[in-house]
Amino acid sequence: MALVNEHYLKLAGGYLFPEIARRIEAYAVANPQTAGRIIHCGIGDVTEPLPAAAIAAIHTAADELGRRETFRGYGPGNGYEFIRNSIVEHDFHGHGLDIDASEVFLSDGSKGDCGHVLEILGPGNLVAVTDPVYPVYVDTNVMVGNTGPANDAGGYDGLVYLPCTPDNGFVPEPPADRVDLVYLCFPNNPTGSMITREQLRAWVQWAIHHDAIILYDVAYQAYITEDGLPRSIYEIDGARRCAIEFHSFSKNGGFTGLRCGYTVCPKTVEATTRDGTRVALHDLWLRRWNTRSNGVSYPVQRAAEALYSPEGTQQVARLVEHYLANARLLRQACEALRWPVWGGVNAPYVWVACPDGLSSWDMFDRMLSRANVVVVPGRGFGRRGEGFFRISAFNSRENVQEVVHRLKTFAAVRT
Amino acid sequence: MALVNEHYLKLAGGYLFPEIARRIEAYAVANPQTAGRIIHCGIGDVTEPLPAAAIAAIHTAADELGRRETFRGYGPGNGYEFIRNSIVEHDFHGHGLDIDASEVFLSDGSKGDCGHVLEILGPGNLVAVTDPVYPVYVDTNVMVGNTGPANDAGGYDGLVYLPCTPDNGFVPEPPADRVDLVYLCFPNNPTGSMITREQLRAWVQWAIHHDAIILYDVAYQAYITEDGLPRSIYEIDGARRCAIEFHSFSKNGGFTGLRCGYTVCPKTVEATTRDGTRVALHDLWLRRWNTRSNGVSYPVQRAAEALYSPEGTQQVARLVEHYLANARLLRQACEALRWPVWGGVNAPYVWVACPDGLSSWDMFDRMLSRANVVVVPGRGFGRRGEGFFRISAFNSRENVQEVVHRLKTFAAVRT
Structure with missing residues (x-):
């Protein structure tokens, strides 16, 4: 009698973005006359064309x-x-960081990697996530049995939630009690917050002290504009002993449909067996990839390489500047309405x-029905996301200007 | 203190193909004057260019x-x-088989899927594999803890090995004792054997009777040349209740570097919780993909679609015929030497x-050093692969003709 993985049955509700898609679809069916007006600022999906250098490489x-x-x-x-x-030369050596090419693992996207990394880690680890949080970290831990059941607080028993609030600038401090694995994401999804070098240093020191591992997600690294902020956790002394870092080409190169990212697993990161033997995670991660994968599609690997060429670098910079300018417009619009805003x-x-x-969710529904603008309800990212919503800057300038206009109207007529 | 997945530490030796690569490299370093003569008939990797229809689609x-x-x-x-x-129309409906498009899950290759499917199945399942076997089935079960340690017989405790020998034509019968999951692969890798409809019917009846699940790998489906053999397990009544089927575009469309395959999970396949609740695996598998993946690279999906176009179909047929003609030449060469040969x-x-x-492994080493031909030692596929070797037909005609020539020389001068 084949047994099912019962941990899947703990998963509460649908994954956030399919639920949003369901509500949009329901609205569109009920309101065909305005469905065409909907502007999507929900899921963080890029909208601008792929860089020309990437297309040429494909x-x-x-x-x-096509040739033998x-x-x-x-x-x-x-x-x-x-x-x-190319990755180590431009993303690490060029910034004075000591990462070897053998410590880089190319994949079809960092979303997958954030979950797959749990395959090489044992059951029995106590896992911490921020609240609000990118849902993939939570759901993949539920799936592998690192949590108990869903609870009334909207989370899962057995997970440690690190509150991110306006009070701490949406940057949590290391926990006082035991935690074995922690997911950190800076620049943060969903709050847009950024960690300082001093704050990140405190996390690395905490991890080394507690023999914990930091799973550090820098999918939005390209959007860091302020000086002195850490682009990689490996800028912090000691991080090579305790951190695995997840990178994506989705948000800089626009690869959300092309699918490519990479994970850095330094050879110096170790975990422990129950009898105390130290094991380098790099060996296990390499075995994982060689057993399960034959690598990323070759044209996609060439497209990723092209992002590092002189033309590719310029094209990426223009894409990022485009979206950052959108973000400024959206932020200013909220400020003008005196809505408290971060990121x-x-x-x-x-x-x-x-x-x-x-x-x-009420705000989501009102924005959808009255402004025909899709945002993401903060509650979808966790209990402490309640009372907030996320607007994505991934859009055309024209759409963002229209959203700015509609926000004003929305605010003026709201009941 | 972060804990490691200790099941990985049970994995015996390296994965087969990296070990072969290591021996080739060692030979090449020691024998630079003949290294250039080496012909690879080892890993089953295609050699001919991608079909023109796929390239045009990319x-x-x-x-x-590149356009907004x-x-x-x-x-x-x-x-x-x-x-x-396209998949259901051509691979199923065109053959009178009842599979819905919602039951098809596109992936970046069937190698991954064969292992990933264990994510939705519970611990506690008793798993059977053939012997010899495609190593990925075994290693992925070791990694998730479905086995005990490696044993002296060259296998793993806790796995059920189904002997495949000349006596049963390398097609095992269903086991008498309890098994919950079984991997079957026909046309078979590595033995090249094929199952009859009657034999496959016996397996489906066994699975329904025991509430077991058959994980059926048809990566080599395109190579079936004889009439009356089952191309898909869904040709057998009842298979929609007990079978998940793995397909690949690697060996028909030559996608080993492009990466695409698909899994069929009928909505009618169920597994059971420990308290006896029946759960449709389709729901879990869909949740798995939506949580962990954003799908296959878009140009690759279009390339796969193009394989089903009229031109694509013709181009695939020519590729398959090319490799099959190679296989006939290799088989005939062995027969001429009076080496017992199958597949x-x-x-x-x-x-x-x-x-x-x-x-x-001695045969592997001799073929490498004396004939400069790489084969795969049967032992790499399991204990009952000992005494056999696999020759891959994935090569140019010229190379295959040269291999045929070298086999004759090898046989004439062997000690």
């Missing part, structure tokens, strides 16, 4: 695959050297307190 | 991603409807008994 790679002499079949499970070398400076997300004491 | 898709109006970001976790519709008729692999009582 064309070249496709043609290579240049055809390539199975690639290394962790990615070709050409892309791993949008070092991140493509603007995090806003719901006006008039509205709940975040 | 070009078109890349250009779409046609840009696509995040796709569905289970793949776009266009490709899932190569409905599969791109030829399975050969080692001459002179050689062990399979």
Whole structure:
């Protein structure tokens, strides 16, 4: 008799974005005359075309695959050297950081990696996440059995939630009690907050002291605009002993549909067996990739490489500046309405307190029905997301200007 | 203190193909004058260029991603409807099989899926594999803790091994004792054997009777040449209740470097909780994909769709015929040497008994050093692979003809 993984049955409700899609669809069916006006500032999906350098690279790679002499079949499970070398040269060595190409694992996206990393970690780890939080961290821990059941507080028993509130600038301090794994994401999704070097240093010191591992997500690294902020956790002394870092090409190169990211697992990060033996996670992670994968699609690897070329670098910079300018407009619009607002400076997300004491799903529904603008209700990111909503800056300038206009109207006529 | 997944520490030795690569590298370093002569008939990697229809589709898709109006970001976790519709139309409905597009899950390769499916199945399942076996089935079960430690017999405690020998034509019968999950692969990797409809019917009846699930791998489906053999397990009545089927575009469309495959999980396949509740695996599998993935790279999805176009279908047929003709030449060469040989008729692999009582790794080493031909030692596929080796037909005609020539020389001068 085949047994099911019962941990899946603990998962509360649908994954956030499918639920949002369901509500949009229901609205569109009920209101066909205005459905065409809907502007999506919900899911953080890029809207601008791929950089020309990436497209050219895909064309070249496709043609290579069409000729016997240049055809390539199975690639290394962790990615070709050409892309791993480009990554370490530009993202690490160029910033004085000591990461070897063998410590880089190319993947089809950091969303997957954030969950897959749990495969090499044991059951029995106590896991901490921020609240609000990117839901993938939570759901993947539920799936592998690192939590108890869903509870009335809207979370899961057995997970440690680190409150992120206006009081701490949405940057939590390390917990006093035992935690074995912690997910941190800066620039933060969903709040757009950014951690300082001193705050991150405190986390690294805490992790080393407690022999914990920090799973550090820098998917929005390209959006850091202010000086002196850490672009990578490996800027902090000691991080090579305690941190795995997740990178994405989705939000800089616009690869949400092309699918590519990478994980850095330094050879010096260790975890422990129950009898106290130290094990380098790098060996296990490499075995994981070689056993389960034949690497990322070759044209996609070439497209990622092209983002590091001189033209690619310029094109990426223009894309990021476009979205950051959108973020400034959205932030200013909220400020003009005197809605308390965070983020949008070092991140493509603007995090806003719901006006008039509205709940975040009520705000979502009103914004959808009255302004035809899709935002993300903060509650979807956790209990402490209640009372907030997220606006994504990933859009055309035209759409963002229209959203700014509609926000004014919305605020003027709201009941 | 972060704990490691200790099951990984049970994994015996390296994954087979990296070990082969290591021995080739060592030979090449020690013998630089003949290293250039090496012909690879080892890992089952295609060698011929991608079909022109697939390349054209990649070009078109890349250009779409370069224009704002046609840009696509995040796709569905289970793949776009266009490709899932093409799949069910051509691979199932066209053969009279009842599979819905919502039961198809596109992925970046069936190698991954064969392991990932264990995520939705519980601990406590008793798992059976054939012996010899594609190593991924075994290693992924070790990683998730479905086995005990490696044992002296070269397997793992807690796994049920189904002997595949010349006596049963390398097609095992269902076990008499309890098993909850079984992996079957036909056309078989590595032996090239094929199951009959009657034999597969016996397996489906066994699975229904025991409430077991068959994980059925048809990565080599395109190589079935003989009439009356089952191309899909869903040709058998009842299979929709007990079977998940894994498909690949690697060996028909030559997608080993492009990365695409799909899994069929019928809505009618159920597993059970410990308290006896029946759960549809389709719901869990969909949740798995939506949580962990944003789907396959868009240009790759379009390339896969193109394989089903009239031109694509013809181009795939020519590729398959090319490799099958290679297989016939290799098989005939072995027959001419009076080496007992199997496969190569409905599969791109030829399975050969080692001459002179050689062990399979000795045969590998001799073939490498004396003929400069890389084969796969049967021992790498399991204990009952000992005494056999696999020759892959994935090569150019020229290389295969040269291998045939070298086999004759090898046999003539062997000690």
